[in-house]
Amino acid sequence: MALAVQFNQVVKNYEDLQALKGVSFDVEEGAFFGLLGPNGAGKSTLINAMSGLVVPTSGNIQVQGYDVIDDYRQTRRLLGLVPQELIADPFFSIKELLELQSGYFGMKGAEQKRWIGELLERLALSDKADANTNQLSGGMKRRVLIAMALVHKPKVLVLDEPTAGVDVDLRRTLWEFTKELHQQGHTIILTTHYLEEAEALCDRVAIMQKGQIKALDDTQTLLSKHPYRYLRVNVSNPKVDLIAPLAERLVEKESNGFVFQVDKTSSMTETLGLMEKSGLDVTDVSSRDATLEEVFLDLTSEGGV
Numbered sequence: 001m002a003l004a005v006q007f008n009q010v011v012k013n014y015e016d017l018q019a020l021k022g023v024s025f026d027v028e029e030g031a032f033f034g035l036l037g038p039n040g041a042g043k044s045t046l047i048n049a050m051s052g053l054v055v056p057t058s059g060n061i062q063v064q065g066y067d068v069i070d071d072y073r074q075t076r077r078l079l080g081l082v083p084q085e086l087i088a089d090p091f092f093s094i095k096e097l098l099e100l101q102s103g104y105f106g107m108k109g110a111e112q113k114r115w116i117g118e119l120l121e122r123l124a125l126s127d128k129a130d131a132n133t134n135q136l137s138g139g140m141k142r143r144v145l146i147a148m149a150l151v152h153k154p155k156v157l158v159l160d161e162p163t164a165g166v167d168v169d170l171r172r173t174l175w176e177f178t179k180e181l182h183q184q185g186h187t188i189i190l191t192t193h194y195l196e197e198a199e200a201l202c203d204r205v206a207i208m209q210k211g212q213i214k215a216l217d218d219t220q221t222l223l224s225k226h227p228y229r230y231l232r233v234n235v236s237n238p239k240v241d242l243i244a245p246l247a248e249r250l251v252e253k254e255s256n257g258f259v260f261q262v263d264k265t266s267s268m269t270e271t272l273g274l275m276e277k278s279g280l281d282v283t284d285v286s287s288r289d290a291t292l293e294e295v296f297l298d299l300t301s302e303g304g305v
C-alpha cells in the first residue's frame with residue numbers, strides 16, 4: 001500500500017519543553033486515520049509540522065513522498081488543513097476568500113466555480129456566501145475553514161478537532177461529507193476528543209501522550225486487544241453491598257444494576273459466583289467489548305495497561 005504521510009523521528013522542542021519526542025509512524029493512502037490524545041499530547045504540533053506551519057527540531061515528514069520542508073510547494077498542494085483556531089477576515093466575503101484561495105493554487109475556470117458552489121452548498125453556506133467572516137457564528141466559521149481546506153481538492157485532508165463547539169446537526173453533516181470524501185479516495189487524518197466519533201469513523205488510530213505514540217493499530221484490533229470486557233448486570237436489589245473482589249471490578253453503578261470490568265481470561269462462572277456470594281438477585285446480564293473511550297482512558301491514565 002502506498003503511503004500518504006510518513007513521520008520519521010519527529011522531535012519538536014519549545015525551549016525546555018519537548019512537545020514531540022521522536023514520533024515515527026506512517027499513514028497509508030486512503031486511510032481514515034484518527035490521531036487521539038489528551039490535551040497537550042502534541043497532536044496539533046504534529047499536524048502543524050506536517051502542514052509546514054511548525055518546523056521540527058529534528059526528524060522529517062513526507063507527504064506522498066515529498067518532504068514537507070524541501071518540497072513545500074508540492075506538499076502544500078497535496079494537503080488541506082482545517083486548523084483548530086477559528087479565523088475572521090474583516091475584508092473578504094466567504095466566496096471571495098474561497099476564490100482567493102483557489103487563485104493561490106492556480107485553479108480557475110468554470111469547473112472551479114462549480115466546485116466552490118458545491119462546497120458552499122454542501123457546507124450549508126450558500127446563503128452566507130457574500131457575508132464577511134466576522135459576521136458569522138463559530139459553527140459557520142468552522143465550515144468556512146473546511147471549505148477553504150477543500151478548495152484545491154487536496155489528496156490528504158487534515159482535520160484538527162473539526163467538531164469542537166459545533167452543534168449536533170452540523171456535526172452529522174460534516175461527518176457525512178467527510179465520509180464521502182474518504183470514499184472518493186481522499187486520505188483523512190483527524191484529531192478529535194469525541195472518541196465515539198473516532199471509533200465510528202476511523203479505520204486506524206494512534207493514541208499520543210506527552211509527545212509520544214502510546215498505541216497505534218487498526219481500530220478493531222486495538223479494541224479486541226484490550227484485556228477487559230464489560231458486564232452489565234441488572235438486579236432487583238441494587239442496594240446490596242458487593243464483596244471485595246467484585247467491588248474492585250465495579251466501573252459504574254446504575255439505578256437497577258452495575259457495570260463490571262472483567263479480565264477477558266477470567267471465568268464467567270467465577271464472576272457469577274461472586275455475584276451470588278454478594279447476594280445479588282440477577283435479572284439480566286449482557287457482555288460487551290471495550291469502547292475506544294475505555295481503551296483510551298486505560299492507556300492514558302497513570303500506570304495504564
Ligand SMILES: Nc1ncnc2c1ncn2[C@@H]1O[C@H](COP(=O)(O)OP(=O)(O)OP(=O)(O)O)[C@@H](O)[C@H]1O
Pocket residue numbers: 014017019037038039040041042043044045046
Ligand atoms: N508555540 C508554542 N510555544 C510553546 N509551547 C507550545 C507551543 N505550541 C504548543 N506548545 C506546547 O506543546 C505541547 C503540545 O501542544 P499541542 O497543542 O500540540 O497539544 P494537543 O495534543 O494538540 O493538545 P489539545 O488537545 O489541547 O489541542 C503543550 O505542552 C503545549 O503547551
